[in-house]
Amino acid sequence: MEHNQRTDKHLCSNCHSSEYAQLDLVLNEYKDVQGNLIIILQKAQEIYGYLPRDVIKRISDVTGHTQAKIFGVVTFYSQFRLNPIGKHLILLCQGTACHVNGSLAVEKAICHELGIKDKETTPDNLFTLNNVACLGCCSLAPVMMIKTGDTEETYGNLTPDSAIEILEDIRRKEGLA
């Protein structure tokens, strides 16, 4: 079976007994709910951090949605990821107020500092950068939100320097700087 070939490296620490145990709980709860696909995908991504290929196959097997349909939904919405992300997800706002207040310069500084582009992850798996449309904190423009596990922290009134300081601070806390 395909899922036997999977490596365990992208499994979170919560998945002990079986790699699908948590997913199966979700599938059991939602498999007969009308319009379940996006909810199942959101919960699956919460478990695995992204949507691995065999997870999509498993969802397809249990719910009866074709893999093609699932893939169509996954690629339509910006929330879903087909690749693993780093420990800290940087959501950098590129809304209008942030644009007018210099979010491009902030992006440039972050990209330069981390050596990655939008939607990429650093080689040490510490940071992933995602440009987002608007975080709704326009009064603090330019803004970024950094998601780490279940917690999120919003940083406002960024400058290229302050953004880099924030990243360095996180690195320090991780014991890497």
Added chain:
Amino acid sequence: MRILVGQGSCGIASGAKKTAAAFAEQIRAAEMDVPVDVTGCIGLCYLEPIVDIYDDNGEMTRYTKVTPDTAKLIFDAHVVGGTPYTPAMIPADGQAFLDKQTRVVMKNCGIINPERIEDYIASGGYRALSKAIRNMTADEICDVVLGSDLRGRGGGGFPTGKKWVQVKRQSEPVKYVVCNADEGDPGAFMDRSILEADPHSVLEGMIIAAKAIDARKGYIYARTEYPLAITRLQIAITQAKERGLLGDDILGSGFDFDIEIYQGAGAFVCGEETALMRSIEGRRGMPRPRPPFPAHKGLWEKPTILNNVETLCNVPQIMLHGGDWYASVGTATSKGTKVFAMSGDVNNIGLVEVPMGTPLRTLIYDIGGGIPKKRKFKGVQLGGPSGGCIPEHLLDTPVDYEEIAKVGAIMGSGGVIVMDENTCMVDIARFFMEFTQDESCGKCTPCRVGTRRILEILTRICEGKGKPEDIDTLRYLCDQINENSLCGLGKGAPNPVKSTLEHFLDEYEAHIYEKRCPAKVCKSLIRFEIIDGPCTGCGLCARNCPVNAISGERRQTHVIDPDICIKCGICEQLCPYDAIEIK
């Protein structure tokens, strides 16, 4: 005594949690018994974190920009000493910002604790629901909403009462109420603030709508980017159910209605009603042609009311005070108040609720406090990616659905982005087109291909490669996309380009004919130079230049090599003597 700390998303981002913790710590250390409570955002975003202290006689003192250090000073002076700490009290312009508004939708925002239903009920909440459910028929409810002339606040401006009557008339037994909380317009954040500060008012509006059309199930489609709003809504739903205000047999009337939160997965087009419903059904959020309208065939092909957050928040107030009361405010065709999210190059950034008919000038100068740094006003962008830019000479335009449309913008959801003379209007048009091009779902050709062609032309113009015929081509493309696109996203997409072409044509011409960016924004059209006089030869710029384009002897005027310079602007930001000029 009671201490209230404003903790909406923007307050928390400004450090409100640390401020609240500082107060709690002081109170613990002094072994006092003073509650530190949470409230939502009052809309004074530029003065966050905000702390209100209520004395035992009910008098309230408002403090702004309260850091943990200031919190200690306020604690010593006010909480212990009993005298307000004047240096941190709300400044006059902040007080005026609030005093000049008319708050109907936002009346509870920043006043009550959004996580406690008792606060909402104490401020008159759920009285409208009780009236509607116990004493009114479905027809009477619809009549009141019709009489108020309330129009959709999400941007379309369709009369809410008409929508409800259309759904009510359908014989199909299963109907739905959907709240559109997919506030995707960059620059609009009023729905987030309302959901975070007063979630029960949205629920109350939805339950009244459900009663009017006899629906049993409702959905709130909320953006996943708004985690705090979703958390507070969930708390509100649980509390309302415990109190018998939601769920089975509401207020003992035998009427059942349940609300479920549906998290959007990130797609701007899902703010469009038909796309939103496809998304709730678990599919790709693609719009479909109308008719059939959602009132006939909506969610799961059943008749559906779809209203935006702000629209639904108006409903309880209208039920309580009557349609005539609501219709007495505003202009001939636009009634009531509208919440605007004001940001960009304006002194007082925040949420502003004003009666319809208020001139834009009042909004920006009187309430917003004008443009910072003594710069000149250039334009104001209204309505987000489907809206337009309004120039100085049209600032007396009143906020009114029809009047705003006449000058090339739209009311939209109420994002107001003020832009000063340092903003390039071609760059702004390109920015919006990049957004819509990226968010186009790809179903219809005019939007999918047309927006890409416009973006290519605008990018070319910003890079100094514009051709004289580009302006005509842009106009042609704008008309074609507007006429032939399937949904509002495509139809509105050309508006930022059309309005800037109309009001700021000279900037396009400067880019195309003179290869010059008047606002000095477009990188390909500017160059950095060091001015002889102010430069002291300190060498700071040369040391920080990432490409080593700056050279010069110590204490001598430095020089930038334009062939190496990548125009990153670091030297200009760093120079302590303002010796670097953009030409």
